[in-house]
Amino acid sequence: MIRTFGFPELLFILDGAKWTVLMSLAAFLFGGLLGLLVALARTSKIRPARFLALCYIQLFQGTPLLIQLFIVYFGLPIIGIRVELWLALITGLSLHASGFLAEIWRGSIQAVPEGQTEAARALGLGYISRMRDVVLPQAFRISLPATVGFMVNLVKGTALAALLGLTELTRAGQLMSNITFEPLKVYATVGLVYFAICLPLTLVSSRLERRLNARG
């Protein structure tokens, strides 16, 4: 009944990897959108918006991702909202990502020389155009290494979903380890799959960085 680690087991692990990739993409997409709004609020001229954004960032940076996931998944049912496991995970991961990305991007926006904003204003550009056409493209280039660094961490952070019971990459590995009783082979494979997911991120990032710098 106990099996050796072979092709069906590898397939099961890759099936788990599908969830890891999906969760990472969703968290990055939604977390990125939300994070951009918070970063803009954090750098705006409106004092209450700045303050609220600061609180938001502190809250999500100062508490462990695991606790955030627990609160979304086990906390919401207590006040009567039943959430599907994957939905809870994507919500939790997105909130977490938005806090960190907001702070990374806040720094990048502020690193764009003040003169750029002043010049844009002198040209009569409004806030939206000033941000979209002048400040954010420059901030994007500055933020790239830190953003990709965070993305790679986020991919690995999705492993916490295993503790809530989603059969993602890490959990798939645990389950296969418990039927093959060959933990070394199983976890080496799991590690390689994480590596294979993260490697393209860093490769694309360094290419993008070179291109943007050459242009800039």
Next chain:
Amino acid sequence: MCITTGFKKIVAGALMATTFMASAALAITPDELREKGKAVIGVQMDQFPWGFIDEAGKNEGFDIDVAKLIAADLGVEPEFFRITGQNRIPSLTTGQVDFLVPSMTVTAERAQVIQFVLPYSSNNITVWARTDAEITKNEDLGGYVIGVNRGSAFEPILSDAAPQGTEIRGYEDDATTVQALLSGQVDAIVGSKTYGIVIQNTGRGDGYEAKYKVADNIQAMAVRKGDQEMLDYLNDFVTRHDAELDELYLKWIGQDRADLPTELPGVDFTGKAGN
């Protein structure tokens, strides 16, 4: 090691907190399940041969067969929800699953937050060690390094049984615990009698043997506190399906199912004592 221990404590703390926050406002009844046509059953899939993933990636094992039997008896489709040793209790108390059919040991502590059904299986807690290790009783454990599945019911039993100062090492799950014995990181491990099936399967069964039984490990399904109709139904199920359960136990565990107690200190199987 230290980091993982600290991390585990955070996990355990957070889980306890959510467990206590949860209210019993999520009651279900067998009739409601029949109406819905399905039951969400929490099962543990990292406990060979109680629950595991087969080659097609499907859930399989003793608990799965029992859960299917319950679903057939209720006349509903079973929907399996894979739980872990850490999240099974909050999964139940917060209503993510309708009831649990896990290989979960009945303890008085757990009985304070969830409602156990009458026991349906047992599993002797056994010391497994190298053939040449001289271990025949609890006192002998002190001279050896002992491994155990951390967070399982075996861990507190080992802490109680072993003499003060025994070197105990915790591992993540059954697989890594058995691996620790086979790779010589520990001299002996304390856990399920079904570890023997695993050790035999590695082809190195000759070097290891079961030393002695540390304690009985009585296992039961669980429902939320206050789900009286579910409890009554499952208590009745366990009683009515004695023969089928015997058969399934023999099929998966390879031994006869032992006589199971209907009373345990600190545990109320009727759901009526505290109310």
